[in-house]
Amino acid sequence: MLPSELYFLGAFMTGYILRRAVSLVFVLYAVATIVFFLMSAVPGGPYQFGERGYSQDAMANILAKYGLDKPVTERYVNYIRDALHLDFGKSTAVAGNPDVVNLIGQVWPVTLQVGLYTILVSFSLGLTMGIVAAYFRNSWIDNLVTFVATLGITIPSFIIATWLLLIFGFQNGWGRAHTVIIGPVVEGGYPLLAWDYFLPVITYALAPLALVARYTRSSVTDAMSADYIRTARAKGLSERAVMFRHVMRNALIPMVTVLLPQVPNLLTGSLFIEVVYGIPGLGKFFVTSIFNRDYPMIMALALLIATLWGLTYLITDILYTLIDPRIRIGGRVRSA
Amino acid sequence: MNRNRLILFLAVLLLALAIVPLLAAQDDMTDVYGRALPEDAAPYALQTWRNMCRSDAVETTFTAVVSVYQRICTMGDLFSDSLVVLNNDLQLIPGAAESWEPSEDGLTWTFHLRPDQVWSDGTPLTAYDYEASYRFMADPANAYDFVWMWQGVIAGWDEAVAGEISPEEIGYRAVDDLTIEVETQTPFPPLPNTLFFWAPIQKAALEAHGANYTIDPATAVSSGPFILTEFKPGESVIFEANPTYNGYRKPILREMIGFFGDYNTYFTAFQNGEVDRVSYERLGPAEFEIIDSDPVMKDNYLPNPGDFRTDYLLMDTFNPPFDNQSVRLAFAKALDRDAIVANVIGPRLAIPAYSFLSPGFPASDVTGELHPIQAYDCDAAKQLLADAGYPDGAGFPSLTLQLRAETETVAARFVAAAASISSCLNVQIEVNNMEFSAYMTALLARPTTLQFGAVSYGMDYLDPANMLGVWVSTGRHSWRNAEFDNLVQAANAVVGDPEGRTQMYRDAERILVEDVGGIFLDHRIQGELYQPFVLGAPRELNSQGLPGYQWGNEGNWGSIYIGSTVTDVKTYRNDMGLVGE
Numbered sequence: 001m002l003p004s005e006l007y008f009l010g011a012f013m014t015g016y017i018l019r020r021a022v023s024l025v026f027v028l029y030a031v032a033t034i035v036f037f038l039m040s041a042v043p044g045g046p047y048q049f050g051e052r053g054y055s056q057d058a059m060a061n062i063l064a065k066y067g068l069d070k071p072v073t074e075r076y077v078n079y080i081r082d083a084l085h086l087d088f089g090k091s092t093a094v095a096g097n098p099d100v101v102n103l104i105g106q107v108w109p110v111t112l113q114v115g116l117y118t119i120l121v122s123f124s125l126g127l128t129m130g131i132v133a134a135y136f137r138n139s140w141i142d143n144l145v146t147f148v149a150t151l152g153i154t155i156p157s158f159i160i161a162t163w164l165l166l167i168f169g170f171q172n173g174w175g176r177a178h179t180v181i182i183g184p185v186v187e188g189g190y191p192l193l194a195w196d197y198f199l200p201v202i203t204y205a206l207a208p209l210a211l212v213a214r215y216t217r218s219s220v221t222d223a224m225s226a227d228y229i230r231t232a233r234a235k236g237l238s239e240r241a242v243m244f245r246h247v248m249r250n251a252l253i254p255m256v257t258v259l260l261p262q263v264p265n266l267l268t269g270s271l272f273i274e275v276v277y278g279i280p281g282l283g284k285f286f287v288t289s290i291f292n293r294d295y296p297m298i299m300a301l302a303l304l305i306a307t308l309w310g311l312t313y314l315i316t317d318i319l320y321t322l323i324d325p326r327i328r329i330g331g332r333v334r335s336a
Numbered sequence: 337m338n339r340n341r342l343i344l345f346l347a348v349l350l351l352a353l354a355i356v357p358l359l360a361a362q363d364d365m366t367d368v369y370g371r372a373l374p375e376d377a378a379p380y381a382l383q384t385w386r387n388m389c390r391s392d393a394v395e396t397t398f399t400a401v402v403s404v405y406q407r408i409c410t411m412g413d414l415f416s417d418s419l420v421v422l423n424n425d426l427q428l429i430p431g432a433a434e435s436w437e438p439s440e441d442g443l444t445w446t447f448h449l450r451p452d453q454v455w456s457d458g459t460p461l462t463a464y465d466y467e468a469s470y471r472f473m474a475d476p477a478n479a480y481d482f483v484w485m486w487q488g489v490i491a492g493w494d495e496a497v498a499g500e501i502s503p504e505e506i507g508y509r510a511v512d513d514l515t516i517e518v519e520t521q522t523p524f525p526p527l528p529n530t531l532f533f534w535a536p537i538q539k540a541a542l543e544a545h546g547a548n549y550t551i552d553p554a555t556a557v558s559s560g561p562f563i564l565t566e567f568k569p570g571e572s573v574i575f576e577a578n579p580t581y582n583g584y585r586k587p588i589l590r591e592m593i594g595f596f597g598d599y600n601t602y603f604t605a606f607q608n609g610e611v612d613r614v615s616y617e618r619l620g621p622a623e624f625e626i627i628d629s630d631p632v633m634k635d636n637y638l639p640n641p642g643d644f645r646t647d648y649l650l651m652d653t654f655n656p657p658f659d660n661q662s663v664r665l666a667f668a669k670a671l672d673r674d675a676i677v678a679n680v681i682g683p684r685l686a687i688p689a690y691s692f693l694s695p696g697f698p699a700s701d702v703t704g705e706l707h708p709i710q711a712y713d714c715d716a717a718k719q720l721l722a723d724a725g726y727p728d729g730a731g732f733p734s735l736t737l738q739l740r741a742e743t744e745t746v747a748a749r750f751v752a753a754a755a756s757i758s759s760c761l762n763v764q765i766e767v768n769n770m771e772f773s774a775y776m777t778a779l780l781a782r783p784t785t786l787q788f789g790a791v792s793y794g795m796d797y798l799d800p801a802n803m804l805g806v807w808v809s810t811g812r813h814s815w816r817n818a819e820f821d822n823l824v825q826a827a828n829a830v831v832g833d834p835e836g837r838t839q840m841y842r843d844a845e846r847i848l849v850e851d852v853g854g855i856f857l858d859h860r861i862q863g864e865l866y867q868p869f870v871l872g873a874p875r876e877l878n879s880q881g882l883p884g885y886q887w888g889n890e891g892n893w894g895s896i897y898i899g900s901t902v903t904d905v906k907t908y909r910n911d912m913g914l915v916g917e
Contacts, residue, residue, distance in 0.1 A: 044777050
């Protein structure tokens, strides 16, 4: 790549990222507004009615306690103002009513850890299985990978978790609770690797693994059938060069499109996996905060998710331009 | 060292080696209060009670003084003692108070605390701690979620809750360190019963750290049988026996551990030996099938009346079609309770209900004279519906029976109830299981938005004033009967004539049944499944021959213990290294 081309690429990417960042701010504002008003419209509140309900005075006290005695517009303005300062308030559903940002900071690392292990397992195994299946397509290896991928996608995680618990769980001596393999990095933190992580990661990884394997196989198979691959082979390139320089590079675009958006899901956890395996992570809050009407938590999580998705798509688009020169050239032509 | 000294040294060494294990063995069978454990108890190291806490619920406090509906783990209020408590025969007995008496006019109750009760920080438990707790609950700033309990009861309570007077002016006062005076708005005989739930918080800690002092081991103090030593929200909680406890229920248990999990996995956790008890509410038909096929589990499922809970259908009686008493009675008579209890719920878990108060509850219909009023009679039901203008169900609007976030087991009985009514009267009824908050919002809205629903109710204290109070016109139902209201309100204040008072409640309940304020389906028979090695209180029979943990008997925590057979089974308790494997 010539220096002038590098300069152009840098300028193009900087402008592009800035435009996307600005649009992300608007997306976050829209998400915050929609979630706030939807949440306000749902019956109930962060209080329990119990069996007898409340007298008028008691209800007024409860509404005042949670700030719900104010008009919805006033609450909205206050919320947006506080959110700009990253102040989402205190959780109404967690013991001690901790600050929501602190609470997320406390529990998200656990989910992140499990999520990162899951990404590591599912993407490395899935990519390998997909490439091997594509290379040996229509062989027994391909059939086996397709079979495993189909199983991974079709069997719900709660069935997998139940079976894993039954087969490898406590009764058979595996998954012995709290056995640390690699200790925590910081004192008092969660261990870097423990037996506790194995079953949740396997359960969590099976579906994305299957997805990765299927898309990788499909993309690589398409690329391998392309004319330019035949040309590359005809030029006498080695099989390794054909596979890694031409097949994989061209197969990456559809894979990035489909596989990267899996990452935010995996990094924010799953209610079911965390509850079944007793992981004190963030995933359960995505569901329980709604049922418990933990408004500060709902709002913070909605913005967290929106940010993660926005960033993921931004990264995906940047990766496109790096992987496929046609995209940035097309951009230059259009901008010219 | 000469030879004699060497021999002496060896002799002393041998003696020490022989004695130390003996001493250790003795210590191992002695509790923190220096008492010998029961002969069939496991060593003290194994005296651990294991419980599951809900990981998806709003649980923010350990004490009912701060919130009744947000209590963590429902492991009981174990950090202090309420004034009174119930025994296994549901009789009111002393708790932290050694005695109490009403004034002659019935308007003032005086409670006398037992002396020498102390907090774990060494300060004495006094009447001022109780006073501070009740003032905390009455303070509008704290928005207490159970204020209804003393509305219309404690003098000044309603005004304090409304912010019209200071909480310090309520009629719950400390006279001196050991004397509490409770002034009521009108004579209220069951006043002591209403005080059994409320174990106090410490006034000094409340002032120093706020009400959340109870959830932080660094600030937690206890005058009860256990003290908080570890709490990781969403992970685990540990209570240890409070060595300074000087009350009526000194625990044999060394510690209580709660771990947070999904209640749907409660029975699996029980099977794995992770928890020591499962409530009937966590057991469905599939679980009972497993229990019945296992002789050990079958013998360890111990039934009890619990909180005398009744399942029933409710209606918006202020609007058509249920504003017509004939329609309501037609629905009541179309409900084949006997068949539903026999075939859907199971006779082990319920008895058919023809009225609201469960058999055994004070003022309940012991003679069965109310049975015929709502009893199943499909022909009579059809005739009543025809009289109301809907012959063979023609023109009757289709209905939705709304459920309140019920479990599969409870929902099944209401689905069967809808089917019974629908098939008899030829009316269309769908069933919808609503989310809890949405259901209660609809039920309590005025006018209500819940046309037809199903729900249950169990006692908060052992008196008809509580159970029937839920049906007065200021209660949660959209049903009103002035005669019923007058009877209940008058009976609540009757002093010195218990038979007359009971009869007034019976008359009131007859009105409720005849006017079909509700359609009563079943009285639950509750129970718990215990691990076979859980001994003590749950195995003791009450005067009716019923075993199990009886509702309201918080004193039971003083006599529950882990039996020596715990070492024969594989449990997490053993796997944690407390028993050599």
